[in-house]
Amino acid sequence: xxxxxxxxxxxxxxxxxxxxxxxxxxxxxxxxxxxxxxxxxxxxxxxxxxxxxxxxxxxxxxxxxxxxxxxxxxxxxxxxxxxxxxxxxxxxxxxxxxxxxxxxxxxxxxxxxxxxxxxxxxxxxxxxxxxxxxxxxxxxxxxxxxxxxxxxxxxxxxxxxxxxxxxxxxxxxxxxxxxxxxxxxxxxxxxxxxxxxxxxxxxxxxxxxxxxxxxxxxxxxxxxxxxxxxxxxxxxxxxxxxxxxxxxxxxxxxxxxxxxxxxxxxxxxxxxxxxxxxxxxxxxxxxxxx
Amino acid sequence: xxxxxxxxxxxxxxxxxxxxxxxxxxxxxxxxxxxxxxxxxxxxxxxxxxxxxxxxxxxxxxxxxxxxxxxxxxxxxxxxxxxxxxxxxxxxxxxxxxxxxxxxxxxxxxxxxxxxxxxxxxxxxxxxxxxxxxxxxxxxxxxxxxx
Numbered sequence: 001x002x003x004x005x006x007x008x009x010x011x012x013x014x015x016x017x018x019x020x021x022x023x024x025x026x027x028x029x030x031x032x033x034x035x036x037x038x039x040x041x042x043x044x045x046x047x048x049x050x051x052x053x054x055x056x057x058x059x060x061x062x063x064x065x066x067x068x069x070x071x072x073x074x075x076x077x078x079x080x081x082x083x084x085x086x087x088x089x090x091x092x093x094x095x096x097x098x099x100x101x102x103x104x105x106x107x108x109x110x111x112x113x114x115x116x117x118x119x120x121x122x123x124x125x126x127x128x129x130x131x132x133x134x135x136x137x138x139x140x141x142x143x144x145x146x147x148x149x150x151x152x153x154x155x156x157x158x159x160x161x162x163x164x165x166x167x168x169x170x171x172x173x174x175x176x177x178x179x180x181x182x183x184x185x186x187x188x189x190x191x192x193x194x195x196x197x198x199x200x201x202x203x204x205x206x207x208x209x210x211x212x213x214x215x216x217x218x219x220x221x222x223x224x225x226x227x228x229x230x231x232x233x234x235x236x237x238x239x240x241x242x243x244x245x246x247x248x249x250x251x252x253x254x255x256x257x258x259x260x261x262x263x264x265x266x267x268x269x270x271x272x273x274x275x276x277x278x279x280x281x282x283x284x285x286x287x288x289x290x
Numbered sequence: 291x292x293x294x295x296x297x298x299x300x301x302x303x304x305x306x307x308x309x310x311x312x313x314x315x316x317x318x319x320x321x322x323x324x325x326x327x328x329x330x331x332x333x334x335x336x337x338x339x340x341x342x343x344x345x346x347x348x349x350x351x352x353x354x355x356x357x358x359x360x361x362x363x364x365x366x367x368x369x370x371x372x373x374x375x376x377x378x379x380x381x382x383x384x385x386x387x388x389x390x391x392x393x394x395x396x397x398x399x400x401x402x403x404x405x406x407x408x409x410x411x412x413x414x415x416x417x418x419x420x421x422x423x424x425x426x427x428x429x430x431x432x433x434x435x436x437x
């Protein structure tokens with residue numbers, strides 16, 4: 001225990017503060033925070049809230065880089081506060097500010113609503129004609145591993161907004177959708193289960209589409225989940241250009257259907273353990289269901 | 291419900307230049323835009339100067355006399371530098387935007403590698419080419435031409 005205390009070292013957290021009820025302009029306030037090895041920025045913010053200033057506001061939830069709530073500008077670069085160790089970033093002073101390119105609600109809380117509105121505008125969901133099957137699925141759609149690989153990387157997005165904060169185009173352009181919505185747009189554009197390529201094309205060919213991206217690449221550099229939005233946006237452009245010059249594969253392609261019947265009844269592979277006995281009276285296994 | 295006051299936090303033009311600890315591609319992005327605007331400005335000036343020939347020989351000679359001298363020579367060289375960079379970087383961007391230099395989607399495995407890593411060797415080659423063209427142009431502008 002004493003060994004752990006010896007390893008603590010004081011760091012200055014220079015936090016950008018803004019209270020809409022009191023302040024006209026944001027300002028920086030310094031806090032001295034003892035940090036040990038492995039301590040993340042979020043731990044430091046909790047220390048400030050519990051010991052130094054209970055009015056400090058930020059947004060966080062899962063503490064494990066999954067929910068995407070705690071995106072912040074740490075020493076000038078967007079990071080997740082729960083995912084970034086203090087000692088990894090600085091030896092003395094750590095600048096903590098809200099994500100730029102979003103309005104500040106209070107202290108370190110950005111207003112992510114415009115990003116999510118843009119996300120919705122790009123129809124980020126599977127759209128098919130067989131609505132009944134989508135709402136009440138009877139089986140899985142037939143995608144091969146290559147179909148899955150084409151979009152899976154982009155499906156890991158946690159909507160933290162770090163890419164939006166790093167994008168220089170978005171810094172001067174309100175109309176541009178930005179990396180996160182466009183990556184999700186591409187994720188559904190390329191999904192072989194989707195049947196709305198024509199509708200998506202119309203939206204993406206407009207000014208909210210990918211055309212204002214000129215590959216600064218920062219969205220990919222800062223993404224905490226390795227989603228690579230810059231790649232998705234360029235691949236989206238390629239898909240749209242190929243379609244425009246009538247070389248696109250997706251143009252005539254119908255969305256994939258359900259798994260063919262002959263593939264549904266597969267033999268159980270050896271070595272797979274049996275499911276445990278039901279603990280609820282009257283429960284029926286999926287295989288025995290009508 | 292009363293409207294909540296929020297503080298606008300767009301980086302604006304500062305976002306093009308003072309980004310923080312960014313990679314080289316961001317600075318190439320900014321330089322590409324600045325050189326594009328510079329070439330456009332030169333193009334407008336060029337149209338005005340050459341249009342004077344349509345008015346009279348005297349106007350043409352007067353316009354040409356107004357754009358000679360060391361400052362304009364250096365300015366013209368800068369236009370050449372901007373053109374060389376914009377053209378060669380433009381080839382890189384066109385190949386990236388057609389998905390040639392980004393690589394296909396892949397599983398994100400930590401430490402993450404992105405499309406930036408895929409295109410970077412080509413970026414380095416193009417920037418070396420820019421340097422060679424700019425140096426060759428400088429030799430031609432200032433030494434071979436005997437200015």
